[in-house]
Amino acid sequence: MNYWLVKSEPDDFSLKDLEALGSDGEGWNGVRNYQARNFMRDDMALGDLVLFYHSSCKQVGVVGIAKVVKTAYPDPSQFDPDSKYFDSKATVDTPRWFQVDIAFERALRRVPLSAMKANAKLAGLALIKASRLSVMPVSTEHFAEILKMGEVT
DNA sequence: GCCAACGTTGGC
DNA sequence: GCCAACGTTGGC
Numbered sequence: 001m002n003y004w005l006v007k008s009e010p011d012d013f014s015l016k017d018l019e020a021l022g023s024d025g026e027g028w029n030g031v032r033n034y035q036a037r038n039f040m041r042d043d044m045a046l047g048d049l050v051l052f053y054h055s056s057c058k059q060v061g062v063v064g065i066a067k068v069v070k071t072a073y074p075d076p077s078q079f080d081p082d083s084k085y086f087d088s089k090a091t092v093d094t095p096r097w098f099q100v101d102i103a104f105e106r107a108l109r110r111v112p113l114s115a116m117k118a119n120a121k122l123a124g125l126a127l128i129k130a131s132r133l134s135v136m137p138v139s140t141e142h143f144a145e146i147l148k149m150g151e152v153t
Numbered sequence: 154g155c156c157a158a159c160g161t162t163g164g165c
Numbered sequence: 166g167c168c169a170a171c172g173t174t175g176g177c
Contacts, residue, residue, distance in 0.1 A: 007175090033160075056175050113176080132159065132174050 002043060003143040005051040005062070005127060006102070007134045015052050015064045018104045025066070025103025028135075029075045030085045032097060036135035041072040041098040043137070050102055051138060051146060053127070054110075061112040062146055070101035108150030121145045 006028065008014065018026055031037055050066040074095035077085035090096040116122050122145060126136040138146070 009175090035160095060176070130158065130176090134174085 002045060002048045003051070003138040003140060004039070004044065004048060004068075005053055005136050005138050006066070007053045007055040009056045010054045011057065014054065015066075015104070015107060018052065018066060018102070019107075021104070023069070023103050025069050025101045027070075027075070027099050027101050029077045029099045031075070031099065031134060032085065032087075033132075033134060036133050037098055039135050039137060040100050044068050044071060044100050046071060049105065049143070051143065059110060059112065061110045061116070062108060062150060063110050064107040065105040065147075066102040067105045068100050069103045072098040072100050075099040108147070109152045111146055111150045115149060116146065119145065119149070 013026070028040070031040065046068055048068040050068065051062045052064045052066050053062050054060055074092075075085070075097040077083040078087040078090040078095060078097045079092060080086055085097075087096055113127070116125065117128055122128065122142055125138070125142050126133060
């Protein structure tokens with residue numbers, strides 16, 4: 001079992017939006033960063049748990065947990081000329097971008113970015129290392145610690 | 154809205 | 166293959 005973190009702008013797509021989609025979840029499309037793509041394409045497995053992070057908003061932080069319900073397949077938006085994610089260099093035979101499906105698992109009490117930065121146990125977390133990655137791995141220890149911080153007591 | 158960080162592109 | 170210019174992300 002691997003653990004992950006994905007970022008989403010809640011104005012665009014929030015945890016509540018994911019929850020509303022039920023157990024089929026959502027295709028995590030539009031990722032256009034090679035490192036993030038490689039994580040999804042090569043390493044994400046069925047049942048992996050994913051911290052859901054709200055970025056670019058008033059209250060940034062981890063707000064819940066999602067689960068990988070479908071492993072990597074080509075991101076259809078790369079083939080759609082009307083999509084803002086269209087990539088003219090991608091073809092059906094040689095897709096460039098991949099996505100997985102994730103579904104809502106449960107909400108957490110929000111764990112603010114500031115609290116994660118202040119927690120010495122979370123040193124080295126990719127999120128804190130100012131990475132602009134939108135999909136990143138999280139160690140088992142870091143995942144457990146963030147979960148602990150987000151449990152409603 | 155500002156701006157720092159940093160990934161990507163393209164000329165050479 | 167280097168590196169400057171450019172565009173995007175994302176916290177504040």
